[in-house]
Amino acid sequence: MTSVMCIAGIQREWARAKPVITNYLARNFMPYTFLGFGLACVGVSPQLIFTDPPLALNAIGGLLTLLAVPFILISMIHWPLFLSPPWYRRWYKRGGRMGNKVPLWDPSEKKNSSSTN
Numbered sequence: 001m002t003s004v005m006c007i008a009g010i011q012r013e014w015a016r017a018k019p020v021i022t023n024y025l026a027r028n029f030m031p032y033t034f035l036g037f038g039l040a041c042v043g044v045s046p047q048l049i050f051t052d053p054p055l056a057l058n059a060i061g062g063l064l065t066l067l068a069v070p071f072i073l074i075s076m077i078h079w080p081l082f083l084s085p086p087w088y089r090r091w092y093k094r095g096g097r098m099g100n101k102v103p104l105w106d107p108s109e110k111k112n113s114s115s116t117n
Contacts, residue, residue: 003038006031009087012104016096028098032075039068
């Protein structure tokens with residue numbers, strides 16, 4: 001759930017977090033990687049929970065797992081800017097990079113009261 005909140009822009013502090021070992025560029029891709037791992041866990045769960053899962057449930061789980069693998073691999077190496085949410089693209093165009101202090105919220109946007117800067 002946290003990955004979805006980060007990508008949706010409810011929590012934005014992750015965008016300027018310090019670089020980690022898997023980031024080679026000036027952008028942080030970790031919520032996308034965590035979302036991919038979450039999809040993989042949900043996809044594998046029917047086989048782990050049921051001894052003989054129904055065919056439809058098994059197919060959906062396999063599809064989620066197959067979708068999660070390229071999602072994880074792409075997000076661990078490089079996440080294209082055009083696939084990022086609109087708020088992230090606007091922040092990046094204003095000069096936002098990992099480790100800098102460019103405001104995460106555009107002056108025209110209303111900041112969510114539950115999040116920090």
